[in-house]
Amino acid sequence: MSAPGYTNPNPSVNNYGSSSTQNGGGAASCQNGPGQTYPAMHPSSGYYNSAPPQTYPTMTGHGAAQTGKVPVSSTDYSGNYYPNSSGPSPHPAAPGTHPPAHHYATANSPVSGAPLQHPVQSYQQATSYGVQAGYYGQQYNHPSQVHPPQQQPSLVPASSGNNLGAPLYPIVSYPSAPGSSQYGTLRSSQTAAGPPPVSTVMPLPPTQNSSQQFPQGNGATPTPAHAGYGAPPFSQTATVNGQSNAVQQHYEQNLHNPMSHHYSGAPPGSEAPNMERAPSGTPGTSVHSSPQHHPGLLYGDRRLNSAVSSVPGDHSSSSSDHEEEDEEDEEAGGDSSSTTTGSASPVPNSYESLEGGSYPDISGPPAAVPTKQQAPPFGYNYPTMHPAYQQNPAPRPDPSPSHGGYSQPGYQPYSQPFPSLTELSSALGGLSGAPELEMETLRPVNLLQERNILPPKRTPPPEPNLSSDLRKVNCSPDTFRCTLTSIPQTQALLNKARLPLGLLLHPFRDLTLPVITSNTIVRCRSCRTYINPFVSFLDQRRWKCNLCYRVNDVPEEFMYNPVTRSYGEPHKRPEVQNSTVEFIASSDYMLRPPQPAVYLFVLDVSHNAVESGYLNVFCQSLLDSLDKLPGDTRTRIGFVTFDSTIHFYNLQEGLSQPQMLVVSDIEDVFLPTHDSLLVNLKESKELVKDLLNSLPGMFAHTRETQSALGPALQAAYKLMSPTGGRVSVFQTQLATVGAGHLQSREDPNLRSSTKNVQHLGPATDFYKKLALDCSGQQIGVDLFLLSSLYSDLATLACVSKYSAGSVFYYPSFHHHHNPAQRQKFHKDLQRYLARKIGFEAVMRIRCTKGLSIHTFHGNFFVRSTDLLSLANVNPDSGFAVQMSIEESLADTSLVCFQAALLYTSSKGKRRIRVHTLCLPVVSQLNDVFAGADVQAISCLLANMAIDRSISSGLSDARDALVNAVVDCLAAYRANGSNIQPSGLIAPAALRLFPLYVLALLKQKALRTGTSTRLDERVFAMCEFKSQPLHQITRMVHPDLYRIDNMTEQGALHLNDSVIPQPPLLQLTAEKLTREGAFLMDCGSVMYLWVGKCCHETFVRDVLGYPNYASIPVNMTEIPELQTMYSERTRAFLSWLLESRTFTPAFHVVKDDASVKSSFFQHLVEDRTESAFSYYEFLLHVQQQMSK
C-alpha cells in the first residue's frame, strides 16, 4: 500500500524523498547521519514553521488529508535548503536547527545539480567515504534483492527539480541500506515485541522504499523519484501516527520505526528510528557496530547530522505508529532496553576524532562550541538516530482539523540535555520568527469595524515562544494546553492582564507514545518529578530538576541508553527525548497487585425503561462488543437489574442458564451470594450471551414503575468493592424508592425564566458519599441517563463526577420514536465498550516552584493538594486546573508542568504516563497578551462560570463572564499607548474572545430566557467540565461550512481521495442562503441545513432525493451514492470525523423540520429573543468599559 503512495506522483513527495536522500547523500559521508539529519533539519531550520510539518504529512501516504498540503511545503523546503547549502555548514549548532540545515544544504545543492555529483561531494566531505561505501554495499545486498525493479524507474524522475534528492538517494540509500539491514534484524525483534498493528502496516511501505533505495546504493542508476518516494514512506508512516498523536506519537513511532527503517530506504531516517528504538532493535546493534567502524571522518559527518537530526529522529520515530496495544508496545520497549550491545563505546571515540576536524562543516558555526559536549554523543548516536528523526518530522503534518500547527516533536534532543535553563532562555531570544509572531498576535484589531473576524480555517493553538529545539520536544497542545503560552513573571502582572491562568489536559487520549521499561524510573529526589526533556544535565552524572531545581544524581542504569545501545549518554534516553512517555511501573508503584478488568452493568428494568426500549439496543451492542471489552483472561463481568427490587444474576460456569436472584429488601441491601455474581468473562461467555439475549424479553410485561436506584448502586458497590472496576448504570427515570430517592425539583414554568435558575446543585449528599466510597475502592461509575422526564441529573451526576466516571444523557430516548437518539446511543455504546480504560489511577500535576494549582475541574476526587484520584480513567475525558503565581518567577525563563498518570492497564500492567509542558516566562504585559490562547481561556472560563453558577447563581456567573471580557480588553487598552482611543480594540490573539464569550452565554448550560430543561442544562455543564478542549471548542462555537458548492480549490489530497476545504463561515443567518446547503459541526452533533431553493443536483447527487420536497423530515445520514458530489461530501465529512472518538449524531435540517430551532440556536452571532447579537454584545462591552 505504502509503496504506491510513495511512488506517487506528488512532486512534493518526491522532494521530500529527495531531500531525505540528499541528506543521505551528503551524508554519504554522513551515512546514516545525513538522511536522518534531513528530517531533523526541517524542524530545526524552522523556515517552514507550519509548512515543514505539513510536508511531512504529505509524505506519508497514509494520511489522506495531508498529502495535498505537502507538496507546497516540500517545495518551500527545498528552496530553503539550497540557500542553506550555500552557507557554511553549522553542524555544531546542536540546539539550532540551522546547522543541520546547512549540512543538508550542501548535500542538497549537489543533488540538485546532478545526482551523480553527490557521490563526489560526499567524498569530499568524508574521507572515509570509501569505507562507508563498503558499508553500504553490505547493506545493499539485502535491499537489492528485494527491489531491483524499482530502482530503474526511479532514474527517470531524477531529472525533475524535485528529483534533486534522487542523486542523493544513492548515498542515502546506502545508509538506509545498512540501516535496513540492521533494522531488519531489529525489526524482527521489534515486531516480536508486538508493536501495535499500525506498526505492522508501516513496515510494508518502508520495505518497498528500502528496496528502492538499495538499488541506488548499489550505484545502479539512482532513481531520484523513487528514492524520494522511498523516503517519503517514512514520513508517511510518521504522519499517520502524527495526525492523531502529533508529538506523542513520535515515541511509539520510534518503536515502530525501527521496523520501518529496516524496510525503508530512507537510510538515515530509518536508522535513526532504529537507534532510538534500539531498545527494541537489538538487532540494530550489529548495524551500529558497523558504523562505528567507519573512519573518523564518517563519524564527523554523522555527528553533524546527528546534531541536526538526532533530536528529531528520536521524536519522529515514535510518531509513525499508532499505538493500539499498549502492552505490546511496552514489551517492545522492554526488549529494547534490555538489549545492550557494546558497540557504543567505540563510536564516541571516533566521534571526537571527527570533531577534531575531519569535518569541515563542523567547524563552521559558533553554536558548535556550546554543543560540543553534546555533539560527541550525538554523532555517536547518529547513525541509528537519524532515521528516527526523519520520521519524527513527518508525524507532525497532519492536517486534521483539530490539530494546530504543532511543532515537530523530534528535534530538540540535542540541545536540550546540556544547556541549563538559562542557556535555553538565551536561546529563546534568538528566534527570528518570534518577534514577527508577536507583532501579529498583538496587532490591534478594532472589533467594531472588523466584520469578518473568523479565520477561514480552524486556527491552530498558538505556539509558545520557545527555541525551536524546545518547541519540537514540547508536549502536544492536544494533550496539554495552557491558557497563556507565555507565563507572566508575577501574580501582579497576571492580575494586570486580567486573564485566567490554567491548564487544560487530555492526558489519557488515544495516542501512540514511547513505552519505557526500566528498573529505576528516574525522578527528582525532592519533588518526585519524572525526568523529562526540560531538565538540564550539569554533567554526565548529575541533572538538575526543572521544577524544584534540585541537583540529582544520574543512576548508573540511566547511563546506558537502550535505544542507541550506548553508554554515557543519559540525555539521549527516550525519557529525555520525549515530553510524553509511558513507563512500566515496578511493584513500588502498587498498593496491591494490579486488579483485573471488572465490568458491572446496572440496568433499569422498570416499566418506563422497557417502554423506551433501550434494553434491546444495549444488549445488542454489548453482544457485539463482548470480545472487544478491554481486558485479559482475568476479565470479569456481572449484571444487576433493578426496578423496585434488585435482581442479581448468577452466571457461574457450569450452570445451564443464568439464575436470577431477587433481593426485595431495599432498605438493607445484601448480596445473595458472594462468588458467582461477577464471573470470568471467558469462562462464562455462553451464559452471558444467554442472559443478554433473554434480558429484553424478561421484563417485557413488567408493571413496576418504581425505581430503586440508590439501593442498586449500594449493591453494586458491595459487589465491586473487593476488586474495583467499572460500573455502568443505565437509568431512565427519577429514583423514587429506597436510599437516595429524589423528588422532582423542576418547575417547568421557570424553564425560560431570566432570573436565577434553581436546583443546579445536588439535592442530597447520598450520591456524593457513595461516589467517594466507590472512589476509595477504585470503582468508577458511568451514568447513562435515558429519560424524557426530569430525573434530577444534578444529583445523580455526582455519582460519576466524584468517582471519575462519565455521564451520558439521551433526552427523550425512544427506540422507535426517536431514531436519531437511538442511533447515537448505539454508536456511543460501541465506543464506550471498546475504548481503552485505566483502573485504579491517580494523577499528579506538578509545576515549577512558584506556581501552584488552586482549583481543579473535571470528574475525579481531589485526594490531596495535587493528587487526583481517578478510579477509572478513560481516553475521552479532559481536565482543567487553575493556577496562581505564588512567588515571582523572575529568576527563571522557563516554567514546566508535568502531569503524571499512574494507572493499571486493562491487561493488568501498572503504567505511568507522563506529559511535560514547557513554557517561557515573560515580564511584559504585551507578551502575555501575545501568548494568550483564546480557546483555552474560553474553556477555562466556562469551567469557572459553571462552578460559580452552582455556588452563587447563574446570573452571577453570566456577569462574571462578561466582566472577564470587559476587564481583559480594558487592561489591553490601558496598556497600549499606541492605540487609537476610539473603537473596541483587542489584540489579534484575543480577537475572538468576545465572540467565544458571547457563544458561551448562549450555551444551554449558561443561557437564560430560552426554555431549557434543567437536566439538559445540567448535562451541558457536566460536558463542559469533563470534555477535552477540542470538543468544547466545537460545542461552544460550531464550525459552519457551505458544502453545496465545494470545489477542489485548496483541497487536501490524501492518499487517493480529495478532501475539499470549504472556508469557515460566521455563525449568523446572514451567511445562509436559500440556494445553499450548510454543514454545522457542533462536535457531538452535526446539522446539514438544506435551503429551500437548494440546487437540485445537490439534493439528487448527495441526498439521493429527486427534489427538496421529497427529503424526509428526520433524515439522519447521507447515503453512499456513486456521484462526484456525494463522494466529495462524504470525504469531507469523514475527514471531519477522523479525529473524533464518538460519532456525532447527524441531522438533515429542512426549513420546516422541528430540529430547525436547535440548528438556529447555534447561530450565536444572531440576536435571539433574550440575548444580544454579536454587534450588540460588543457595544455592551464597550459601554461597560467606559464606565
Next chain:
Amino acid sequence: MEAAVFILSLVDCCALIFLSVYFIITLSDLECDYINARACCSKLNKWIIPEIIGQALATVLMLVSMHWFVFILNLPVAAWNIYRYTKVPMGNMGVYDPTEIHNRGQLKSHMKEAMIKLGFHLLCFFIYLYSMILALIND
C-alpha cells in the same frame, strides 16, 4: 457567683482552644498530605456542632451575667459559626466538604479561619482568667 461564671467560661474557652488547635493540626495534615480529604473532613465535621455549642454557651453565659463587652466580643463569632453551618448547600457533606476543600483556596481560608479563632479564644482566655481572678479577689 461571678467567679463561677468565669470559671465555667474558662473551661469552655479551654475546650474551644483545644478544638481550634485540633482543626489547625488536621487541616495542616491535609495540606501536607498526611491524611486524605475524606478522612479530614469527616473528622472535622464531627466537631462543628460542639464548636457551635461551646461558643454559644460562652456567649450566653456572658449575656446572663451581663458582661456586655465580652458578650459583644463573642456574639459575632457565635453568629458566624451558626451562619456557616446553615448555609451549607444541600448536596454537601458538611461545612468541610472533601470534594471542594482543595478547590478555590478553601483549604487556605479554612486554615485562616481556624487561626483567627485560635487567636480570639486565646484573647478570651486571658480576659476570663483576669476577670476570674478579679472576681475571686473581690469575694
